[in-house]
Amino acid sequence: MTKLAICPGSFDPVTYGHLDIIERASKVFDHIIVAVFHNDAKTPLFNTEERMDLLKKSIAHLDNVSVDSHGGLLMDYAREKHACAVVRGLRAVSDFEYELQITSMNRKLNKDVETFFIMSNNKYSFLSSSMVKEVAKYDANVEDLVPPCVETALKQKYS
Ligand code: ADP
Secondary structure (H helix, E strand, O other), X not given: OOOEEEEEEOOOXXXXXXXXXXXXXXXOOOEXXXXXXXXXXXXXXXXXXXXXXXXXXXXXXXXXXXEEEEOOOHHHHHHHHOOOEEEEEEOOOHHHHHHHHHHHHHHHHOOOOEEEEEEOOHHHOOOOHHHHHHHHOOOOOOOOOOOHHHHHHHHHHHO
């Protein structure tokens, strides 16, 4: 049976921190779907199509990874896709409480899907899409933080 996992997130935009988690997860599971979700707590800079497009370009070298989007509950989506797992990245302690809350709610909603956490690479443990947007707005160099296609897209957004 194919072991399919979902990497959900806002990806507004995708960073090397996200890609590190996706790449590592792709070595453990047969297939990964990177799913763009709407997060009510965040107003996105890039629309869903743009975020998916940047993700597709950034994961093109990974054979067993695809990109999708969903507007509803993650656990409904997981059921629909027959996923066995959800993979999230964990950065500094600040991620922990939020992830704990979501994970326990998700387990209530769907007991068949296990959530796995991958510890962030030290290099990226303080990297977030919000931080990248904040500095890119002032034309700072973000080439170590995001793939080239994202760097170009940020320049266009803020030009
Ligand atoms: P969300 O709005 O769902 O938190 P994000 O796009 O911010 O979506 O994050 C998606 C996933 O990627 C989350 O599990 C988050 O913890 C993880 N993530 C984001 N940035 C990093 C990073 N620098 N290192 C490791 N994981 C990360």
